[in-house]
Amino acid sequence: MTPGTLFLVSTPIGHLEDFSLRAINCLKSCQGIACEDTRVTQKLLNRYAITQKLVSYRDANEKQKALELLKYLQNGETWALVSDAGTPLINDPGFCLVRACKENNIPVVPIPGPCALIAALSASGLPVHRFLFEGFLPPRSHGRQAFFKAHASATYTVIAYESCHRIQAALQDLIATLGPDRVICVARELTKCHESILTGPAGSIAPQVVARGEVVILIAPEGF
Ligand code: SAM
Numbered sequence: 001m002t003p004g005t006l007f008l009v010s011t012p013i014g015h016l017e018d019f020s021l022r023a024i025n026c027l028k029s030c031q032g033i034a035c036e037d038t039r040v041t042q043k044l045l046n047r048y049a050i051t052q053k054l055v056s057y058r059d060a061n062e063k064q065k066a067l068e069l070l071k072y073l074q075n076g077e078t079w080a081l082v083s084d085a086g087t088p089l090i091n092d093p094g095f096c097l098v099r100a101c102k103e104n105n106i107p108v109v110p111i112p113g114p115c116a117l118i119a120a121l122s123a124s125g126l127p128v129h130r131f132l133f134e135g136f137l138p139p140r141s142h143g144r145q146a147f148f149k150a151h152a153s154a155t156y157t158v159i160a161y162e163s164c165h166r167i168q169a170a171l172q173d174l175i176a177t178l179g180p181d182r183v184i185c186v187a188r189e190l191t192k193c194h195e196s197i198l199t200g201p202a203g204s205i206a207p208q209v210v211a212r213g214e215v216v217i218l219i220a221p222e223g224f
Pocket of ligand 1: 012014083087088089090091114116117125160161162163174187188189190192214216
């Protein structure tokens with residue numbers, strides 16, 4: 001039996017038109033779509049008139065679902081994996097499934113597209129050639145301060161995701177550890193109608209940041 005293929009399909013991070021023709025065609029033609037929240041993905045499918053079977057694949061059920069999906073793939077089916085927004089696996093579920101495919105010689109094909117960290121980096125005005133992505137910032141002040149201290153002498157741009165509820169506290173921790181002159185970028189609500197991308201010294205950016213929506217924080221290399 002020839003195995004099927006797992007497609008990793010990136011989806012919009014806000015603007016629903018940021019969805020490639022190849023992604024749409026893949027979702028239309030595959031045998032099923034594994035997604036995080038079926039209601040979120042259903043909205044995207046409705047926008048593009050895609051009728052397709054959705055199976056929930058979340059952090060909580062990832063290991064067990066990976067085995068189920070592996071069986072379908074081994075039986076020659078083609079499946080797509082999407083997350084609620086952006087690129088699957090990037091701070092989203094999918095690692096177990098991709099590992100299982102690799103271990104069982106099942107082709108894994110990316111269909112690239114939106115990714116919040118890349119969109120933020122490209123428009124930040126900070127150095128782009130070398131960067132470190134750290135996922136979500138630690139949730140507590142102590143952890144965040146340790147994080148900022150660890151990256152104080154970075155010679156590359158450091159990127160992290162943060163919740164809007166904690167962005168002000170995170171910026172205060174950043175200023176307390178790296179100082180108000182460290183250049184940062186706060187990219188909020190990318191591709192949405194209230195998109196804001198603020199770049200400058202942390203001390204002047206922090207008061208302008210609205211604690212709403214989705215946020216990427218970028219820290220310039222020391223001395224930039
Ligand atoms: N897989 C996604 C990607 O490719 O970017 C990331 C998923 S992660 C669970 C969600 C986090 O990504 C949010 O908390 C926020 O930090 C960031 N994010 C997602 N969409 C965003 C947007 N439109 N603007 C700014 N940040 C965004």
